[in-house]
Structure formats: C-alpha cells, structure tokens
Amino acid sequence: MGEFHALMTANPDYAPAYFYGGQTLERMGRLEEAREMCLRGIEVTTRGGDLHARSEMQGALDMLG
Numbered sequence: 725m726g727e728f729h730a731l732m733t734a735n736p737d738y739a740p741a742y743f744y745g746g747q748t749l750e751r752m753g754r755l756e757e758a759r760e761m762c763l764r765g766i767e768v769t770t771r772g773g774d775l776h777a778r779s780e781m782q783g784a785l786d787m788l789g
Contacts, residue, residue: 739769739777746784759788
C-alpha cells in the first residue's frame with residue numbers, strides 16, 4: 725500500500741491510484757479503508773470533472789456495500 729500512498733502524495737489528482745488502491749485494500753480484507761479510498765477518489769474525480777472515472781469509483785464503492 726505504500727506505493728499507492730506515495731503516488732497519491734506525489735500526484736493527489738491521479739484517479740487510478742485511488743481506484744486501484746481501493747481494490748487492493750478490498751483484496752486485503754481492509755474494507756473500511758477501501759471505502760475511504762473510494763470516497764477520496766470520488767472527490768478527486770468530481771473536482772477534476774472526470775465523470776467516467778467517477779462512475780467507476782462509485783461502482784467500486786457500491787460493491788463494497
């Protein structure tokens with residue numbers, strides 16, 4: 725997970741870091757952290773106007789329940 729955090733620190737608007745970071749956390753069983761990562765990704769993509777990435781992030785969040 726350190727790689728994703730380093731990437732988000734270096735480029736906080738890079739949406740894929742949040743998407744794949746959330747997926748990685750989910751696979752690790754860290755569901756609450758995965759939800760938080762998706763929510764942060766939704767904020768980033770909304771702010772950046774990337775509706776496609778926002779939709780993917782929302783779908784990932786919905787699957788987490």
